[in-house]
Amino acid sequence: xxxxxxxxxxxxxxxxxxxxxxxxxxxxxxxxxxxxxxxxxxxxxxxxxxxxxxxxxxxxxxxxxxxxxxxxxxxxxxxxxxxxxxxxxxxxxxxxxxxxxxxxxxxxxxxxxxxxxxxxxxxxxxxxxxxxxxxxxxxxxxxxxxxxxxxxxxxxxxxxxxxxxxxxxxxxxxxxxxxxxxxxxxxxxxxxxxxxxxxxxxxxxxxxxxxxxxxxxxxxxxxxxxxxxxxxxxxxxxxxxxxxxxxxxxxxxxxx
Numbered sequence: 001x002x003x004x005x006x007x008x009x010x011x012x013x014x015x016x017x018x019x020x021x022x023x024x025x026x027x028x029x030x031x032x033x034x035x036x037x038x039x040x041x042x043x044x045x046x047x048x049x050x051x052x053x054x055x056x057x058x059x060x061x062x063x064x065x066x067x068x069x070x071x072x073x074x075x076x077x078x079x080x081x082x083x084x085x086x087x088x089x090x091x092x093x094x095x096x097x098x099x100x101x102x103x104x105x106x107x108x109x110x111x112x113x114x115x116x117x118x119x120x121x122x123x124x125x126x127x128x129x130x131x132x133x134x135x136x137x138x139x140x141x142x143x144x145x146x147x148x149x150x151x152x153x154x155x156x157x158x159x160x161x162x163x164x165x166x167x168x169x170x171x172x173x174x175x176x177x178x179x180x181x182x183x184x185x186x187x188x189x190x191x192x193x194x195x196x197x198x199x200x201x202x203x204x205x206x207x208x209x210x211x212x213x214x215x216x217x218x219x220x221x222x223x224x225x226x227x228x229x230x231x232x233x234x235x236x237x238x239x240x241x242x243x244x245x246x247x248x249x250x251x252x253x254x255x256x
Contacts, residue, residue, distance in 0.1 A: 031106035035069065035080040035089050036062060042069035042091050044080070044098075046106050058106040065098035067091025067115045070127070078177065081140075083133040086159040088140060090128040091115060097128060097142060097151075099159050116161040118144055118151040118168065125151045125168045130177040134184045139205055141187055143175035144168060150175060150189070152205040164205035171207065172197045172214045177224045186210075190224045 030049040036042060043062035047055040070092035079090035087100040087108060096115035100108040118125025126146035133140050133155070140161060142151040149168035153161035175197070177190040187207060189197040197214040199207040 029106060031058065031102070033080055033082065033087055033089075033108075037069035037079075037092070039068055039070060039093055042067050042089075042093075042098075044087070044089055044100070044108065046108060048106050060107050063100070063108040063110075065089055065091055065115060066110070067096045067098055068093030079129055079131055081131045081133055083155075084137045084159075086111070086155075088131060088133070088161075090131055090142060092127045092129060092145075095119060095124075095126055095128060095144075097131075097140070097153075097161060099161060101159060111159045113160050116153070118142055120151070120163040120167055123149070123168050125149060130175065130190075132178045132180050132187070134180050134201075135182060136184065139164075139184075141178050141180065143171075143178045143189060145174055145176055148173050148175065150178065150187070150199075150207060152207065154205070166204075166206055169199075169207040171199065171209070179224050179226045181226055182228050188224055188226060189214075193219055196224065 032047045032049060032055065034045040034047070036045055042065040044065060046058045046061040046063060048058050050056055068091055079092070081088050082102070085102050087102055089098045091098060094115065096117045099111040099114040099116065101111060103109060118128045124147040125142070125144040127144060128142045128151065129145050130143040131140065138155055140153040140155055144151060147168070149170050151168040152164045153167070154164055155161060171189055172191045172194050174192045174194070175189045176192065179188050180186070185201055187199045187201055189199065191197050191214050195214040195216040198210045199213065200210060201207060
């Protein structure tokens with residue numbers, strides 16, 4: 001599942017390890033981050049992309065997450081996302097999310113308070129897997145597979161995470177992969193044999209299922225992604241205002 005378009009990340013799942021790629025807006029080295037999903041002491045491998053696509057570890061790699069992972073050859077959700085120069089990684093065994101600042105040389109610095117629990121008070125957040133960040137880079141959504149809910153966090157200016165009021169929010173059984181539409185108004189969640197859940201995102205980050213959710217999509221739904229081409233077309237069709245000069249001075253008219 002592809003998530004986090006609001007930041008500078010792109011991700012891909014390979015053989016159960018989750019990879020997150022940092023694509024800078026300016027020309028400099030590119031880096032790949034792999035959630036190693038190690039049980040007792042999880043870590044993230046940081047790799048620099050060299051000429052010809054050759055990968056080499058950055059100094060200090062791998063970096064400990066402070067939590068416990070859960071390796072599986074059948075991982076179908078993105079549990080590492082990059083946004084605005086920060087990396088977020090799910091720890092499925094210790095039920096928390098690790099947060100790092102990505103330095104210019106690709107090394108990682110732990111954000112104060114990390115790892116952040118997926119549970120909130122009496123509400124459990126068990127086995128976090130799929131993650132997505134909204135287009136503004138201001139809110140993180142984490143699917144908790146075993147507790148059937150989604151943790152929703154506000155992202156602070158320093159990258160720290162705070163549960164929004166009411167988080168985690170109950171969803172259909174076994175949420176795995178998640179993604180967000182271009183308007184930041186709906187969260188899409190894969191629920192295995194149940195299909196795809198669709199949830200309206202409230203102003204404060206709350207989640208409400210739309211009527212009929214989850215919707216059947218086949219059998220064993222896992223990976224999920226949103227096609228944003230329609231949103232790009234709408235932006236291209238926005239009204240333009242151009243000056244039209246007349247004898248009495250410039251006037252403006254709208255052009256569709």
